[in-house]
Amino acid sequence: MAELFGLPFLTGLVLATLLPLVGAWLRLRDEWLAALAVAHLAGAGAVLALSISLPALLGSLALAVTGMLGRHLPGAGNSAYAWLILVGWTVTLLVAANSPLGETLARQLIDGQLYFTGTEELVAALVLLMAILGLRTRIDRNELATRLLPATTRIEQQQRRHTALLTDTLVAAALAAGTLSIGLMATFALVFLPAWATFRKARNWRRALLGAVALGQLGYLVAFAAALKLDQPFAPILVAVLLGLATAARLLPARAC
Amino acid sequence: MLLSLQEVITAPPGRREPRIGPISLCVDAGEAVALTGANGTGKSTLLAAITGRAPILAGHCQLAAGTRLRLVEQSPRPDRDLPVSGRDFLELADADPNPPAPLAGWLGQRLDTLSGGQRQLLRVWAGLTAPADLILLDEPSNNLDSASRATLQRLLRERPIGRSLLLVSHDSELLATGCHRIVAMPEPGDG
Structure with a gap:
């Protein structure tokens, strides 16, 4: 059991640590919708890459980075992100419908495929975590x-x-990395909900970051255990747990933060 | 001379109209210069030109080599739902972390729980005590009550030695407290 789920568990835990940090930066910019847009583009990139026999990670990264850098174009903002969400969704589903491999991946991107992740995903997540922690102060x-x-x-x-x-x-x-490992909505939930919960009441920036990471990790641990125990798909369980925890944290009295 | 503007004509950031100026002024080390003028004469735009955010369409704007600038804006982005304390803000600005009363009492609070006047005074303190040679203050007394205006005047009078100020304000009482010279912006159409 531990051998079967060890790698996926660690990959998810690393993502549950770094995605809330990413969420705090996006919320600080008032650009949290970017997370959903870029996750959709990452999904579309993965499906597109597979349809032309390229690695999914490569396509996913290429479209995600392109989408994120698009924020520097004149007139970019939440309307542009909404536009990108629709582009990503349309491309993903159309390519999936016309390619057998793409269809499988598109399904996994929506359901979340944490249990099928391996060493490659864990290494990618760890490298990103180290880079983000190393550059966090800057x-x-x-x-x-x-x-x-x-x-x-x-x-x-x-x-x-x-x-x-x-x-x-x-x-x-x-x-x-999040979209390919835990699915599109689970990634968005880990970016959006912890920062949403802690920004309202944390006394200072450091506590907001620590609170967001703690909430992300707690939600992940509870969801991982619950999904296995109840034999449910991981991503919707994670989203449900995070929704509950974040709402509860938002309702906590301010002095508790 | 820290800052020298000669017959500068500028325009709001990203635009070429309406043209503002021409205006000439200079600020020496340790000097406090006030910039006054009616609404719409382009005082804030001139500060944007000095900090490189608005275009200089004609004339010369020269800063002495190595001059460090600080700008305290008139209407910064709202701080709503932002988990940043007064202490975080001073640290971010590299400002003196030990302000006098009443500012010291606000350091543990989040910026979005402070009043607009309290935030403004913290911003002025951060501007005045951060490592800078020339501090640009844009309407610092806007929306301050009388007690806060008195605190602002004290902060300006007791600013670290050697810091120069370019102060944009309509507030004659504030201008009278510590400015060495007053420069009036030309009315639109004067140039």
């Missing part, structure tokens, strides 16, 4: 400064843009 500072402090020189503006591009790439890679 990214935090850049995202907070962009929100709260105006840049005062062209050099400073340029430095902020460069760090934002790096952040976008890591965010897109994390969303692609």
Whole structure:
């Protein structure tokens, strides 16, 4: 049992740690809808890649990064993300309907395929976690400064843009890895719900991040156990657990945070 | 001289109209210069031009090499639902983490639980005490009650030695407290 589920369990745990961090940055930007848009694009990229005999991870990464970097185009914003969600959904389902491999993957992307993940997915998630933790202080500072402090020189503006591009790439890679491992909606739930719950009441930035990660991990552990015990698909159980935990956390009195 | 503007004509960020200026002014080390003018004369746009966010269509804007700038904006993005404390904010701004009363009492609170005036005073403190040579303050007394205006005047008077100020304001009382010179923006059509 442990051998069968050991790797998937670890992969999910790593994703449950890094996706809430990604969610905090996107929420800080008021761009949390980007998570859903990029996850849809990652799914579409995976299905497209498989349909032309390329690795799913490659296609997923390529479209996710392209979608995330699109935020720098003039006029980008939540409307653009909504547009991308529709593009991703349409491409995924149309390609899936016309390719046998694509159809299987499209189904897995919606259901979540954590139990079928292996060493490749775990290594990808670990590499991303290390990169994100290593750069976290720099990214935090850049995202907070962009929100709260105006840049005062062209050099400073340029430095902020460069760090934002790096952040976008890591965010897109994390969303692609999440979509391929635990499915589209489970990835979105881990990005959106923990940050949504903790931003309202955390006393400071550090507590907001710690709270989001703790909520993501707790939700994951409960969902992993519950899905196995009840013999249910993992992704919808994770979303249901996170919905419950995040709503409860949102209702907690402020002094508890 | 830290900042020198010569016959500068600018326009709002990303646009070429309406044209603002021409205006000339200079700020020396340690000097406080006030910039006044009616609404719509482009005072905030001029600050945006100095910080590189608005275009300079004509004239020269020169900052002495190595001059570090800080800008305290008039209407920053709202802080609603943002888990950032006053202490987080000063740390982010590299500002002095030990402000005087009453600001010290607000450090443990989230920015979105402070009043607009309290947030404004924290922003001014952050601007005045962060590593900077020239601080650009855009209407810092807007929406402040009389007690907060008194605190603002004290912060400006007691700012770290050597810091220069370019202060945009309509507030004659504030301008009288510590500005060495007052420069009036030209009315639209004057140039």
